[in-house]
Amino acid sequence: MKAVDIKIAREIGYCYGVRDAVDMAIDESDRAMGAKVYTFGPVIHNHHTIDMLKDEHNVHTVNAVAEIAAPAPGKPAPTVVIRTHGTTPAKFKDLVDAGYNVKDATCPFVLKTQRKAREYAAEGYHIVILGHRNHPEVVGIVGQVPDHCTVVDTKDDLEKVKKHLKIAVLFQSTVTYPDYEWAIAPIAARCYEFKLLQTVCGVTITRQKRTVEVAREVDLMIIIGGRNSSNTKKLVDMSAALCRTVHIEEPEEVDGVDLAGVRSVGLSTGTSTPEFLVDRVVDRLKARA
Ligand code: SF4
Numbered sequence: 001m002k003a004v005d006i007k008i009a010r011e012i013g014y015c016y017g018v019r020d021a022v023d024m025a026i027d028e029s030d031r032a033m034g035a036k037v038y039t040f041g042p043v044i045h046n047h048h049t050i051d052m053l054k055d056e057h058n059v060h061t062v063n064a065v066a067e068i069a070a071p072a073p074g075k076p077a078p079t080v081v082i083r084t085h086g087t088t089p090a091k092f093k094d095l096v097d098a099g100y101n102v103k104d105a106t107c108p109f110v111l112k113t114q115r116k117a118r119e120y121a122a123e124g125y126h127i128v129i130l131g132h133r134n135h136p137e138v139v140g141i142v143g144q145v146p147d148h149c150t151v152v153d154t155k156d157d158l159e160k161v162k163k164h165l166k167i168a169v170l171f172q173s174t175v176t177y178p179d180y181e182w183a184i185a186p187i188a189a190r191c192y193e194f195k196l197l198q199t200v201c202g203v204t205i206t207r208q209k210r211t212v213e214v215a216r217e218v219d220l221m222i223i224i225g226g227r228n229s230s231n232t233k234k235l236v237d238m239s240a241a242l243c244r245t246v247h248i249e250e251p252e253e254v255d256g257v258d259l260a261g262v263r264s265v266g267l268s269t270g271t272s273t274p275e276f277l278v279d280r281v282v283d284r285l286k287a288r289a
Pocket residue numbers: 015016017018084107108109110173174201202203204271
């Protein structure tokens with residue numbers, strides 16, 4: 001088979017929020033000198049990274065306080081790192097109250113949205129979050145203002161937005177304005193004073209642009225990232241509108257991709273995909289030539 005031309009998007013691998021969270025987990029593991037360190041929820045949405053942290057750094061993912069070893073008298077408290085997407089103030093307090101050494105790896109961008117939700121609620125706004133209801137980032141933002149907040153993910157959710165004097169709309173960081181444009185006018189019609197802050201992360205937007213640039217030029221696009229990664233799924237959808245697109249999580253999956261008639265392959269990744277996976281995919285593609 002003739003070698004395919006491989007084009008890699010201009011931005012791949014971890015975003016700064018993910019890189020900082022992974023670095024913090026490793027630093028805390030070094031400080032713990034062999035003791036187990038925990039992350040509250042997967043620190044990012046990529047099992048390769050989660051496995052690496054566990055196998056090489058003794059950093060373990062837990063989903064509930066009860067799963068963490070209790071602090072022992074006379075011994076340093078176990079360290080718990082809060083994931084990139086953040087958590088609710090209630091969960092954060094539970095961890096602090098239980099005596100753990102809590103380190104916050106919430107991305108600064110997500111922290112800003114959490115802060116804005118609190119500020120607007122204090123100013124009397126009802127908060128509407130546009131994003132995926134069960135995504136940990138959205139859960140964490142709702143937790144800032146649980147009594148003043150509605151999540152809108154689907155058109156059916158619009159019915160849940162009651163009339164308020166003031167409404168402020170915020171976005172999950174990895175969605176885009178066009179994703180939820182249909183919701184803006186109906187929400188604005190339910191209040192007298194309307195505020196909208198596009199809390200969409202610039203890294204997400206740039207990653208989408210870079211992916212689209214490549215997808216326009218190739219016969220086949222391969223997007224590498226977790227199947228539970230919201231931003232990766234979005235890249236797949238955008239690319240699929242332009243060319244044949246395959247979403248893979250493991251480099252080995254490339255072996256099963258039909259390359260008949262394919263002269264050029266583009267590669268892009270979600271923001272929680274380590275760059276070494278791209279190298280492995282490239283090696284496997286070359287091996288098939
Ligand atoms: S995609 Fe943006 S908001 Fe999400 S972790 Fe990365 S830098 Fe932070």
